[in-house]
Amino acid sequence: MTADIVIQAHDLHKIYRPGRDVEVHALRGVSFTVQRGEAVAIMGPSGSGKSTLMNILGCLDKPTRGEYILDGQPVADLNDDQLAVIRNRKVGFVFQSFNLLPRVSALENVMLPLRYAGVLRGAAQRAREALEAVGLGDRLHHKPNELSGGQQQRVAIARALVNRPAIILADEPTGNLDTQSGQDIMRLLLRLNREQGTTLIVVTHDPEVARQMQRILHIRDGRLVKEEVPAARPVPTGGVPHA
């Protein structure tokens, strides 16, 4: 049973203290689970805590309170280095602003997670395959500034994929792209989700994007206010609806 659950969030709170006597309750008790292979959208107004939640899910940040279990591993007791290993092996990030290293080729950008995983032999081959999977087999040696926005985001997706993570977290992955490239990126992410069974969590403001997911979590003021299974796309067989 637990083997099928990738994300288990229980009563997550996040309180930022940007200054003395100032507290920002970014999350006020968020609980949900995500099944392996699911595609989930997170929607909500600006400032509602979506990115905060994503950072916690990606082990970049720790909740102030509450329990988070990623792929069977309770995260609370892990030290910084163990968290780094989790980020490296289990999580693939796709950012709104691509976040590629300038000056180095697409291939080397994709190889970076392999390097931190200690994989040296065959790293280039695996990176090449990941780039081919996102349709950039002919752009291996291009630097980020020689690629379009959509292509850069595809490099970022290849980088997120290359270590075969349990989940891909994409925080507004189409936010910096025009409509067409945005659709291409979403199609790509969904295809990877479908074909490789990678769990996908996407933060988006775009209802069109959200409708393509199996489930939409609505968040407002740090609380989960609504869960929705979009009518346009029924849950594929095998997907288990959230209990």
Add this chain to the structure above:
Amino acid sequence: MLSTLYLAVTEALRSLVANKMRSFLTVLGIVIGVAAVIALLAIGRGAQTAITGSIEGLGTNLIFVAPGNTRDPAAARNARPMKWQDVLALQDPAAAPSVQWVVPLLQRSVRVSKGDRHHNTIAFGTTPEYRIVRNYNVAEGEFFTQTHMLSRAPVVLLGPEVAQVLFDRTEGLVGETVHINGHPFRVIGVLEAKGGGGFGPNQDDRVVMPITAMYARLFPDMQGKVDGIMISAVSPEAIESAKEEIRQILRLRHRLRPDQEDDFSIFTQQEFLQVFQVITGVLTIFLGGIAAISLLVGGIGIMNIMLVSVTERTREIGLRKALGARKRDILIQFLTEATTLSLVGGLIGIALGWGLATAVEHIAARFDTTLPAVVDLQAVLLATLFSAGVGIFFGFYPANRAANLEPVEALRYE
């Protein structure tokens, strides 16, 4: 492991090349410091070789006696000039069994002329044993003999440089006549060239004559006085006993009471070398100081630029952490960068210093001074090691700061 290091270094080089101008300016301090030290050490080492060579070239087992006591300025003022009788007393084998040869020296500036050519040089008045004690050979002709001494013969041996100036050649001069301070002297030989000889008076620019002739023809008022005495001991082991014998003989002759200081000074070749080694030691400490200061300044420059770099690349650090970089990965990345930076600076400095020393060697050669640039492996290794050490030491704080950035904060950084 090796390929990890290779990756780290290529990455560091790439990031340094991306900021060529900045990297260059940053390492300039280290470059200049290391270059200065390497060049000065090389020249110093060359000078040391040259000086040691010329001191040892003076002959073996040598002892010098000079009037006056160098340790007592008061005594030096009323220094008693040494006398011909002193020389004779030192030659007494019964009183000085450790002494082999005793050679008096009178040394004066003179003007040597041939026709309308003139040359100012130094005349050495001495005895035939001078040639043995000083390892002097003649290129042509012969050294003067006891016969010349006794007859106060106006004969002279020319240094090759003197010969060149007066005759435009250094051969076929035996039998020529030159005038020294207006007095005619017959040339009986030409001294062997000893080369520019680096330091001290030029050994090729001098004339040598019997001391008796020098008294009789040139400096009658010096009659019976000598400027110094050169003595060779029977063996290197006998130097100390020879010194003591000389001291007792001279004290006796100068009628010094036991409470009176010596009114003369005795130096051995060994002591010259020791004095010189003290000078070299001071020079080395001085150079070490320059090195330390320049490396310190260079290191602070590197620390500064690395701090700037960490701030500039906060987002990159955040990204790397998001992709799974651990603290130590980031630490190693920035340490490698700082070390590469200072190491490159050190290597450029070594090359530059080497070039400088070689340039100095060539310039010195143009002025007839032998000053070989001796860059030894030890200095190169030390400079390399130190510049790497500076990178690690001064890179640690910035690297540690980078390693401890919070991933979320770093990613949010604008």
